[in-house]
Amino acid sequence: MSDKATGDFMGALRRAVANVHLYPTGHPQGEVALDMLAETTATLVDAEDSVVLSLMDNAFYLDRDLLPQASLEYRDLYHVLRGHGLDSITIMSGATLGDLAELAGFLAEDGSDIPADGTIRLNERPYNRSELIKQASLSEIRHSYATSLDFLNGVAESMTEDDGADITAAVWTVEQLLEKVLLQPGASLLLSTLKTHDEYTFYHSINTCMLAVTVGQAIGLDNDQLVQLGVGALLHDLGKIRVPIEVIQYPGRLDDAMWKEIQRHPHEGAQAILAGSGEGQEIAALVALEHHARFDLAGYPTVGRRERLHLYSRITSICDVYDALTTRRSYKRALPPATALKIIVENAGSQLDPDLVQVFVSILGIFPAGSLLRLDTGDIAVVLVAGQDGETMQAAIAVTAAGEHLSAPEPFQLTVDRVRDLVLPDEVGLDPASLVESPHLNLT
Numbered sequence: 001m002s003d004k005a006t007g008d009f010m011g012a013l014r015r016a017v018a019n020v021h022l023y024p025t026g027h028p029q030g031e032v033a034l035d036m037l038a039e040t041t042a043t044l045v046d047a048e049d050s051v052v053l054s055l056m057d058n059a060f061y062l063d064r065d066l067l068p069q070a071s072l073e074y075r076d077l078y079h080v081l082r083g084h085g086l087d088s089i090t091i092m093s094g095a096t097l098g099d100l101a102e103l104a105g106f107l108a109e110d111g112s113d114i115p116a117d118g119t120i121r122l123n124e125r126p127y128n129r130s131e132l133i134k135q136a137s138l139s140e141i142r143h144s145y146a147t148s149l150d151f152l153n154g155v156a157e158s159m160t161e162d163d164g165a166d167i168t169a170a171v172w173t174v175e176q177l178l179e180k181v182l183l184q185p186g187a188s189l190l191l192s193t194l195k196t197h198d199e200y201t202f203y204h205s206i207n208t209c210m211l212a213v214t215v216g217q218a219i220g221l222d223n224d225q226l227v228q229l230g231v232g233a234l235l236h237d238l239g240k241i242r243v244p245i246e247v248i249q250y251p252g253r254l255d256d257a258m259w260k261e262i263q264r265h266p267h268e269g270a271q272a273i274l275a276g277s278g279e280g281q282e283i284a285a286l287v288a289l290e291h292h293a294r295f296d297l298a299g300y301p302t303v304g305r306r307e308r309l310h311l312y313s314r315i316t317s318i319c320d321v322y323d324a325l326t327t328r329r330s331y332k333r334a335l336p337p338a339t340a341l342k343i344i345v346e347n348a349g350s351q352l353d354p355d356l357v358q359v360f361v362s363i364l365g366i367f368p369a370g371s372l373l374r375l376d377t378g379d380i381a382v383v384l385v386a387g388q389d390g391e392t393m394q395a396a397i398a399v400t401a402a403g404e405h406l407s408a409p410e411p412f413q414l415t416v417d418r419v420r421d422l423v424l425p426d427e428v429g430l431d432p433a434s435l436v437e438s439p440h441l442n443l444t
């Protein structure tokens with residue numbers, strides 16, 4: 001099933017439901033929407049006996065396939081369906097325009113009902129949770145991601161009222177994230193390394209946290225340590241809330257006064273964390289204080305004579321730099337993941353801890369998931385799963401040498417020696433995130 005067909009169907013369903021309120025039965029506009037719904041349904045049901053739209057954990061599934069794009073795009077429709085107590089809608093071949101009009105009417109609450117033995121069946125739930133869950137990893141992590149964002153927004157608000165950060169809530173947030181990260185490290189790495197949003201301190205904090213706990217896990221930290229590391233990484237840039245937004249987002253070269261303002265954020269963050277409630281704030285405060293101090297201690301602020309930065313600060317620094325480099329901002333393009341890794345490697349031993357850099361590169365692979373690569377054939381491939389051996393990776397051709405965009409690419413094993421060049425998404429009009437999340441590509 002193509003992405004476009006499922007997207008068109010969801011869009012048509014939403015429009016048909018909205019139009020029930022807007023136009024009386026038989027109005028041409030309402031009829032157009034229903035025609036569209038019938039047409040898109042026919043495309044889906046074509047060659048099948050039936051299709052099942054399931055709802056679970058804020059995500060849509062068509063048959064067994066998670067619909068990542070539609071789950072984000074049609075959140076309002078998800079809530080409408082849930083509001084009617086629906087877990088699934090089964091549409092059988094032979095569903096007529098009249099049947100679909102009844103469905104739209106029922107969802108729009110115009111008083112109509114759906115016959116129990118018709119071509120459209122509600123809540124038959126042919127797929128159980130465990131059949132769908134295999135595909136759910138990304139959507140579950142997205143859900144935790146959204147919860148973390150809510151938490152950070154709450155912290156930001158409380159800090160403007162001069163309260164400290166709520167460490168207990170931070171621990172809870174990280175535990176939620178951690179559960180998902182430990183369960184599906186591949187999927188969480190994917191989410192934190194694929195960028196579809198503009199730079200925003202809070203997104204950056206969550207990405208840094210997810211990357212940091214993945215590194216922590218790789219070097220053998222236990223669960224309590226991972227939570228401490230995660231809290232430090234999540235709150236590392238908290239002090240930026242107290243730096244004027246015009247300075248944070250200033251697009252040009254900073255003058256001395258602005259630079260001084262920026263350099264205040266590690267201190268501000270550490271103070272806010274120490275002023276907050278909850279246990280374990282000392283380490284989180286240390287991470288906030290040290291994350292720009294550099295491995296060679298030549299950064300800011302000066303951290304005294306201690307030999308080394310805290311391990312969690314050194315991990316957070318690497319993840320902070322990587323996420324900043326790969327994130328698009330209003331005044332700079334995002335670097336491809338592989339280019340960002342190259343910069344990380346160049347700074348190993350000076351700005352960053354070389355041993356941890358090695359761990360970081362081995363986790364992400366030389367070409368991380370989402371990298372776009374021009375091959376020896378001229379085709380452009382997207383990396384789906386980075387190889388841990390430095391030689392091979394799972395990839396799919398997204399654009400052929402002739403310039404044709406492939407809508408349903410087939411995964412294959414790609415060897416590093418076939419890579420000629422890195423390609424920026426904007427150059428070829430591709431969104432690596434949606435390619436990697438494409439339901440055609442079986443990543444598990």
Ligand SMILES: [Fe+2]
Pocket residue numbers: 236237265291292
């Ligand atoms: Fe920072």
